[in-house]
Amino acid sequence: MQFSNGFFIQFIRLAGPFWHSENKSTIRSLALALLMLTVMQIGIAVVITVWSADLFNALEQRSMSGLFTQIGLIVLIFGANIAVTTAHFKVKRRLQLDWRSWLTQHLISKWMTEGRHYLVTHIEGAHDNPDGRIAEDIRIATEAALDLGHSLIYCSLVLISFTKILWTLSGTVTLNLLFFDIPIHGHLVWLAIIYAACASTLGWWLGKPYTLATDARQTVEANFRFGLVSARENSLAIALVHGETNERHRFVGLFRDIVHAWQRQTLAWSHLFMLTSGYSVLSMAFPILVSAPRYILGSITLGALMQSAQAFQQTAGALSWPVDNMARVAEWRASVERILGLVNGLDRLEQEIVRHDPHRIHLKKTEQNVLRFSDLCIIRLDGIVCVSSINAEIMPGEHVLIAGNAFTGSKLFKAIVGLWPWGEGSIELPNDPVFFMPPRPYLPTGTLRAAICYPSTRAEYTESAIEEALELVELEDMKGQLDNEDNWASALSREQQQRLGVVRLLLQRPQWILLQESMDSLDSSHEMKMLRLIAQKLPNAAILTITNEPMAEAFHQRRIVLM
Template sequence: MMRRISLRAASGFVRRFAGLAGGYWAGRDRWSVWLLTAALLALTVAQVSVPVMLNLWSQRLFDALEQRAMDRLPVMAAVAGGILLFNIAVTVSHLWVKRRIQFGWRAWLTRRLVGGWLSDGRELTLPSRPGDHDNPDGRIAEDVRIVTELAVDLGHSLTYCLLLLISFSSILWQLSGVVHVAFGGLSLAVPGHLLLLALAFSAAGTAAAIAVARPLVRAAERRQGLEADFRFGLARVRENAPVIARQHGEAVERGRMALLFGGVRRGWKRQTAALVRVMAFGASYSVLSTVFPILVVAPRYVAGAITLGMMMQTAQAFQQAVAALSWPIDNLATVAQWKASVERVLGLKEALDGIAPLAPVKARVPDSLSDGGNTARKR
């Protein structure tokens, strides 16, 4: 039952977010936006090809070192230089395209929210509406930036990890060969055992990370709300500075600011405690993911079943597959921050959509002018 509720909430969140920001890909500039998106995807594929090329390169390099084939080293150095130049070109191009999409999306969503806020008297009615929509200027200036920038970053990193996983799963499957496992007097042939180990290792790590980092999601959401309250309080003081000065209310306002900043301090400490647990787990997991594949593959090298190059290639492929599968662990804090900002922007957008436009006020014509007009007509 809880799982069904969670899936329903997740699908509802996706629909609400698509309704908020998806129009950027359907607007008047949709062709250029889709062209940039396709270019970003192509460049992401090119990014994935770099670790694949390095994996093949390392296998040949360590085989050459094992055989003490010095004549191959200049060729390997030249190939490494070519991979380096290719990676620079892809990285720079990818950054340019990604930032074009991020700022274009932010500009589109900002215009949409500002237009909904500053029209039909909504800016006057909004503060009296119930719900979570305080500090609209902060939500438009800061949360919209976080929503659009992190959405592109997370989408790119997820796509990159999926492509990386597909590429190195194929490599691991080929390098694993078939291992015979004795079980109850029977010999079972197990293909792709290294891939299965990588999947099991990552699944265990992801489950543990989610359990450890679950409080971080709540802490991030709470801290962003407290930060927004503090910014709103400062903006209120700035707007009401003349009244505060005339009434000599500076001491009261200082006390209010101290209370708001005290909330920020509590939110910071709570998030810090959650981050300490996440970072401790992440540091342990990163070391284990480096050591574990070498220990798994080393017996085959000692037995003479594989070369040194194949051992290093297998270890690197294992690490890359685990890194791809570790996307939830690496991005849990970022997803929490992004989701909190999305909820704040959605709260503002839904509040604005629920405000009926104010009726236009018609100016009343003074009686003296009316009389004057009648007199003029009589003449």
């Protein structure tokens, strides 16, 4: 297991603030309780080895009183072990959940704010499938970190406790080398170290490919899930063009990637499995075989033999922590690196936003109620200029058609709302918020009422206001569905979704409106009807429109042509 210092530093910076968060008193109390319970687990393990020695000594002496004494003691040990193990499990699970909750909220707050979730998709780096990184990788990273941390502390305490026991039980063995004898003190301890060191070295060498294979598999699994979700969200479009065959081939290709990654991981894992399975069997027999001659010669009792075997197993097991946890560490590191990929992408985006760069569009609020473009230039990510030298001033109540290249027009709208900073010049924004209506409005899953009111709360609009707006856009039949729950993005046609977008606009009553092909599914007469409806209900609102409808030009007072 090789880790660069940079990896650990990044992980500490990412997850470390949890231990200093506002609930730090509770968090540290839980961590202290977990440590104390771990010490108690070690104490019980030591007591069990002593009990084992006394039991086998009683059996060797054929002592019934000694046997009954050990039966009584094991009942007490049994109860104590259950209580400590159960408490330890609950405390650890509580700490894992708290850590995961904190990190999830922390990362979501960085990702889902001020369009960062959209802008980061234009930043280079390994941060694809953020849903999987937040939902799955954070779970693995926090759960595995505590599991591995606990097991490492446990093994360290075992090593301290049982090395002393094993050293005492080993006594002194004399190694006869022809002309002189060499006394070896604590020979079982040295054998345990050599035994574990050989296994760990071999495990490290066999386990290196597993980290890469695990990371690759998590990536392709996320790609497969994303492909399925994308198909579900666009099921109507796929059905209309009979694209099922293409989608099946795409799914087969994505799953083929999973098969290849699975086989690669299986090969790497099988090498580790051969080592760990053989190691576990050998660790049971080896200490008994090593100590058996001393028992046969009468140097130690049967109880001491069995206690030596148990102490050897505990010591070798503690020393073998790296090989035993190779797979878990590989999975943990792969998840942490995927989280760091998203975090680093968001950090780079933040640096790009705050950094003064002449090749960035400057947005500023003004006291004047006007939308003004000054020497505005919009640039693509590859550096190609989409449009330059835009100088225009739009006043309240104006209807302006954005003509020319619709792709460039969409970049202009995104620049106005702060989602496309790449370019030059400045945009002066009015004090009132700008309402951007894309080709397909976002309708979250839930009740239809909540979807219509989004992002406002359903309590902000009366039922009569919602029903009136539905009537105005000719969706009267939906008045009875306001409290129905569904996935409206797939349950409704594109035309219905666009009409609901107009309903949302009428309810929110913005004074600055951007319409990007927002009614392209309607026929000419209905699109014009919607435009006139908006102008009638919001007579003082400025409307900027991107549309392919030729008749819409008559609705607008002037045009801005983007070439």
